[in-house]
Amino acid sequence: MPSAHVPVVIVGAGPTGLTAATLLARYGVECLVLERWEGVYPQPRAVHLDGEIRRILDRLGVGDEFDAISRPALGLRLVDRKLRVLAEFHRNPTGGRNGYPDANMFDQPELEEILRAAVKRHADVTVRGDVEVTAVVPETDGVRVDFTDRTTDAAESVRARYVLGCDGANSLVRTSIGASMQDLNFEQRWLVVDVATTVELGQWEGVHQVCDPARAATYMRIGKTRHRWEFRLGPGETADDYRDIERLHGLIRPWTGTVPIEELELVRLADYTFRAQLADRWRAGRIFLLGDAAHLTPPFIGQGMGAGLRDAANLTWKLAAVLAGDLPARVLATYEAERKPHARTMIRLAKATGVAMTDGGELGNLLRRLITPHLHRVPGFHALVTDGVTPPLRRSELVVRPRLLGGRAGSLVPNAVLDEGRRYDDVAAGRYAIVTTVQPGPAQYGEIRARGWVVVTAGPGTELRRWLRRGGARAALVRPDGTVQCAARDLTRLYTAYAP
Numbered sequence: 001m002p003s004a005h006v007p008v009v010i011v012g013a014g015p016t017g018l019t020a021a022t023l024l025a026r027y028g029v030e031c032l033v034l035e036r037w038e039g040v041y042p043q044p045r046a047v048h049l050d051g052e053i054r055r056i057l058d059r060l061g062v063g064d065e066f067d068a069i070s071r072p073a074l075g076l077r078l079v080d081r082k083l084r085v086l087a088e089f090h091r092n093p094t095g096g097r098n099g100y101p102d103a104n105m106f107d108q109p110e111l112e113e114i115l116r117a118a119v120k121r122h123a124d125v126t127v128r129g130d131v132e133v134t135a136v137v138p139e140t141d142g143v144r145v146d147f148t149d150r151t152t153d154a155a156e157s158v159r160a161r162y163v164l165g166c167d168g169a170n171s172l173v174r175t176s177i178g179a180s181m182q183d184l185n186f187e188q189r190w191l192v193v194d195v196a197t198t199v200e201l202g203q204w205e206g207v208h209q210v211c212d213p214a215r216a217a218t219y220m221r222i223g224k225t226r227h228r229w230e231f232r233l234g235p236g237e238t239a240d241d242y243r244d245i246e247r248l249h250g251l252i253r254p255w256t257g258t259v260p261i262e263e264l265e266l267v268r269l270a271d272y273t274f275r276a277q278l279a280d281r282w283r284a285g286r287i288f289l290l291g292d293a294a295h296l297t298p299p300f301i302g303q304g305m306g307a308g309l310r311d312a313a314n315l316t317w318k319l320a321a322v323l324a325g326d327l328p329a330r331v332l333a334t335y336e337a338e339r340k341p342h343a344r345t346m347i348r349l350a351k352a353t354g355v356a357m358t359d360g361g362e363l364g365n366l367l368r369r370l371i372t373p374h375l376h377r378v379p380g381f382h383a384l385v386t387d388g389v390t391p392p393l394r395r396s397e398l399v400v401r402p403r404l405l406g407g408r409a410g411s412l413v414p415n416a417v418l419d420e421g422r423r424y425d426d427v428a429a430g431r432y433a434i435v436t437t438v439q440p441g442p443a444q445y446g447e448i449r450a451r452g453w454v455v456v457t458a459g460p461g462t463e464l465r466r467w468l469r470r471g472g473a474r475a476a477l478v479r480p481d482g483t484v485q486c487a488a489r490d491l492t493r494l495y496t497a498y499a500p
């Protein structure tokens with residue numbers, strides 16, 4: 001028999017599950033996180049997150065802690081096999097439109113430790129480690145989650161109103177709802193090498209992508225003493241072929257130069273199969289898929305974990321509003337409608353980067369030399385790699401915009417400095433906001449306040465005003481996750497466009 005009832009059960013305490021739990025707790029929603037392991041998965045994986053994701057970390061209350069373990073990167077360099085620069089894309093290392101460096105390098109286990117500590121600060125969240133979820137079963141007015149305590153083998157159950165499947169690439173929750181991964185036609189095997197050294201390598205502090213079909217590679221410094229290399233493996237090669245330090249050194253020597261082997265500590269050597277996959281459905285009734293359970297991307301533009309955090313930021317405020325009775329349950333359909341196309345676009349950009357690095361043999365090398373300097377003209381690539389901006393969300397009940405001219409709806413509001421010196425995110429603080437170039441009248445103010453929304457005035461000469469005007473608008477309704485729900489030429493039209 002089910003032993004307890006909670007509003008939300010989250011399966012998996014990876015970065016996606018921990019982010020979802022903390023955001024829900026900040027909205028006052030109680031949740032139970034069930035995780036197979038007692039501690040954080042100790043092996044390095046993700047090393048990069050962008051300025052948009054850094055904003056989510058701030059909402060979790062871990063921004064300063066993250067800054068202490070991360071390092072801004074200067075951008076992306078595409079280089080040939082002799083490390084000659086083919087193209088260079090600069091990222092703002094101090095504070096871009098999101099208020100933070102556009103590219104932040106870090107070590108995933110260190111971030112997960114911070115996220116675990118943060119979630120424990122919320123009394124509304126219970127994290128149970130050492131439990132294996134074995135079944136997720138829809139019932140009339142909720143979901144039953146069965147799990148086994150791995151320390152005692154005892155079988156237990158819990159009932160929830162909603163379940164979030166944040167259980168990674170081999171998701172049981174995905175299987176339980178009858179969803180399957182669609183293959184987006186990319187599969188390559190890569191060697192991932194993490195090295196620590198106190199010796200300065202003297203390399204450019206951005207991401208180096210070696211465009212070479214014979215041995216495509218990536219190098220980046222991720223911390224004061226930490227460095228990451230990734231090398232495409234040839235047919236039949238495995239990580240074991242490179243456990244011999246001399247052989248491994250042969251691969252990384254172009255960057256380490258004359259640094260003696262004894263000064264290089266091998267933190268991790270592993271081979272990974274990089275895939276591009278998207279779940280065919282992300283939801284069945286009260287059960288949702290988030291993170292790697294819903295999408296897998298090759299890591300070439302460092303967006304896999306970020307996509308999971310975007311999922312959590314997109315879904316949690318809606319779920320909290322539905323549980324509180326502030327929004328109708330039908331708006332939960334906007335989660336998949338908005339997030340799936342965005343995830344697909346980012347996976348395609350990652351695939352395109354991978355192909356640019358690896359395809360075409362010697363002819364490909366020649367073409368690369370000609371084409372890569374002009375890559376900044378490719379839509380999406382330019383915005384992402386140069387400006388740190390990801391595509392706007394598609395139309396949905398909570399992204400209201402004309403079919404042809406999109407305007408600002410669906411895009412992320414800049415985290416601009418406001419008149420009083422604070423940034424947008426500090427003022428909005430996870431609530432709905434009206435961003436407007438004109439002050440609302442007393443009646444409008446009353447209505448806005450009654451809804452619990454915030455008014456952010458985009459005064460003359462401010463970044464927010466320029467941003468609105470460039471989008472052909474004077475006012476915008478911005479959702480708690482920072483996405484513009486609708487934008488209009490004046491406040492009255494904004495109210496008319498606002499639906500739920």
Ligand SMILES: Cc1cc2nc3c(=O)[nH]c(=O)nc-3n(C[C@H](O)[C@H](O)[C@H](O)COP(=O)(O)OP(=O)(O)OC[C@H]3O[C@@H](n4cnc5c(N)ncnc54)[C@H](O)[C@@H]3O)c2cc1C
Nearest residue numbers: 012014015016036046047048133168291292302304305306
């Ligand atoms: C080499 C490499 C480099 C990468 N680089 C980047 C990068 O630079 N930037 C980036 O953003 N991303 C990157 N990624 C991707 C990133 O690591 C993943 O996208 C991220 O870890 C996914 O987080 P998640 O929480 O969705 O899933 P996971 O991290 O897989 O977490 C899932 C959790 O669910 C638990 N679980 C699973 N099944 C059950 C069950 N039945 N019961 C209980 N618990 C369960 C697991 O134990 C695990 O803790 C990289 C990945 C690799 C491999």
